[in-house]
Amino acid sequence: MAENNFPAKHLTVCNFPTPFDGEVAYFELGLHRIAHPCAPGWQVAEVSLAQHGAEKQAQAVLETRPDAILIHVYRDRVRDALALADALAANHPETPLIWCGWTAHAPYLQAVSQATLPIRHPRLLLACGEVEAVVPPLLARIAEGGADFEALTETLSTVAWFDSHAGQWKGQGLFAQVPDVAGLAPVWDSPTPLRAHPGGAGWIEVSRGCKYACSFCVACSMGEGSVRPHHPERIRAEVAAAASQGVKLFGLLAAAINYDEQSLRALSESIVSRGAPDCRVAGTVHAKFAQGDRLALMASMKWETMIVGLQTTTAEAQRLMRRREERDVFAAAVERLRAFCVPEVELILGLPGDTAKGFEASVRFALSLPVSVSVYCLRLDPWSKFLEQRVALGLQADFANAGRVSALPGFPADELKAAGEWLRALARGPWRHRASRLMFDGTPIYSSRR
Numbered sequence: 001m002a003e004n005n006f007p008a009k010h011l012t013v014c015n016f017p018t019p020f021d022g023e024v025a026y027f028e029l030g031l032h033r034i035a036h037p038c039a040p041g042w043q044v045a046e047v048s049l050a051q052h053g054a055e056k057q058a059q060a061v062l063e064t065r066p067d068a069i070l071i072h073v074y075r076d077r078v079r080d081a082l083a084l085a086d087a088l089a090a091n092h093p094e095t096p097l098i099w100c101g102w103t104a105h106a107p108y109l110q111a112v113s114q115a116t117l118p119i120r121h122p123r124l125l126l127a128c129g130e131v132e133a134v135v136p137p138l139l140a141r142i143a144e145g146g147a148d149f150e151a152l153t154e155t156l157s158t159v160a161w162f163d164s165h166a167g168q169w170k171g172q173g174l175f176a177q178v179p180d181v182a183g184l185a186p187v188w189d190s191p192t193p194l195r196a197h198p199g200g201a202g203w204i205e206v207s208r209g210c211k212y213a214c215s216f217c218v219a220c221s222m223g224e225g226s227v228r229p230h231h232p233e234r235i236r237a238e239v240a241a242a243a244s245q246g247v248k249l250f251g252l253l254a255a256a257i258n259y260d261e262q263s264l265r266a267l268s269e270s271i272v273s274r275g276a277p278d279c280r281v282a283g284t285v286h287a288k289f290a291q292g293d294r295l296a297l298m299a300s301m302k303w304e305t306m307i308v309g310l311q312t313t314t315a316e317a318q319r320l321m322r323r324r325e326e327r328d329v330f331a332a333a334v335e336r337l338r339a340f341c342v343p344e345v346e347l348i349l350g351l352p353g354d355t356a357k358g359f360e361a362s363v364r365f366a367l368s369l370p371v372s373v374s375v376y377c378l379r380l381d382p383w384s385k386f387l388e389q390r391v392a393l394g395l396q397a398d399f400a401n402a403g404r405v406s407a408l409p410g411f412p413a414d415e416l417k418a419a420g421e422w423l424r425a426l427a428r429g430p431w432r433h434r435a436s437r438l439m440f441d442g443t444p445i446y447s448s449r450r
């Protein structure tokens with residue numbers, strides 16, 4: 001194995017923006033975390049990879065003369081990132097390419113590359129887990145030079161390296177978490193704050209982790225059942241600093257904002273105290289926590305989007321996804337939430353354990369509520385239990401299409417397709433449901449306002 005003697009000083013951090021305001025703001029937050037607290041001793045250049053082909057992107061990246069390149073990749077950009085890696089491999093294969101973000105998961109990347117582009121970059125490293133936990137030690141090792149990648153993956157358990165000669169991954173690539181969120185640098189209340197996206201959106205991190213561990217969700221990897229909230233003082237300071245940078249729509253980064261009453265109180269007090277009528281929030285809440293003081297705190301804020309996960313009412317699908325919502329409890333919670341916003345109830349088409357009949361029953365139940373209903377097709381996401389168990393569960397998925405499940409036992413491909421068509425036919429009416437809107441894979445197919 002060759003030795004890597006890099007004069008590692010210049011780090012180029014690359015961003016794949018998306019057309020969606022909220023996602024752009026999310027990516028900027030991810031990049032900010034990497035560029036500012038995570039690369040001490042490195043000179044950081046940032047390159048936006050908007051609207052170019054891979055060749056041009058590689059050229060823009062290499063013009064910054066990097067000693068290492070870092071890309072932060074969301075699910076919908078994995079294929080683009082593989083094309084960029086390919087172009088970089090053709091032009092500058094000796095420069096380490098660090099892939100981070102929640103798609104930094106070797107089995108997932110392997111599945112996507114098999115369905116799309118083979119990995120040819122000889123120095124592609126996955127930094128697995130929360131960027132603050134895994135990127136600094138990896139950059140420190142690269143800056144030291146002298147370590148070959150095989151040795152590096154042997155000593156850093158959170159890194160995986162694709163040995164393109166052997167055609168296999170080396171290293172454990174374990175998901176890393178920061179030991180204590182209190183030690184994290186603020187992103188808004190900092191000397192180099194983010195600015196609000198032109199649409200006024202900005203994310204406030206409230207907590208990390210989740211009380212649940214649904215089998216379809218990346219949150220499984222974040223510590224089953226553990227939630228790590230930020231201190232209320234930090235939440236208040238971040239809200240105030242974000243508002244001073246022009247944020248009006250506060251995206252709440254937390255698996256559910258209503259686990260921790262102290263965090264919810266800090267959010268509510270700091271957002272409501274701004275007194276600006278156009279200050280809104282967007283986030284996910286859990287139906288079973290929507291009561292008592294928590295409900296009153298939620299009601300104090302103006303909600304642009306409130307997502308409430310249901311996913312299915314089919315008992316076997318609930319068992320396999322490891323989360324159960326009782327219909328009557330869920331319906332009662334939604335009625336309470338409806339007093340101050342229109343909750344968006346999420347369902348998933350193609351869950352293991354579900355059937356066409358079960359899916360239809362879930363949709364009809366959700367439509368009987370005074371909500372907006374969003375149906376998504378199941379996708380096998382990085383780090384999820386369903387990805388890990390896909391062979392045992394008999395799941396077939398299209399990894400060239402973001403891991404979308406295409407067939408499963410009890411729900412063959414033709415029935416999955418027919419279920420989508422049934423949903424579209426339902427949207428064409430006649431509309432006799434309480435729900436005011438129906439979305440399918442992010443696109444409205446019925447709205448009472450049309």
Ligand code: SF4
Pocket residue numbers: 210211212213214217218219220255256309323
């Ligand atoms: S889907 Fe929601 S409740 Fe389930 S693990 Fe993910 S964040 Fe938690």
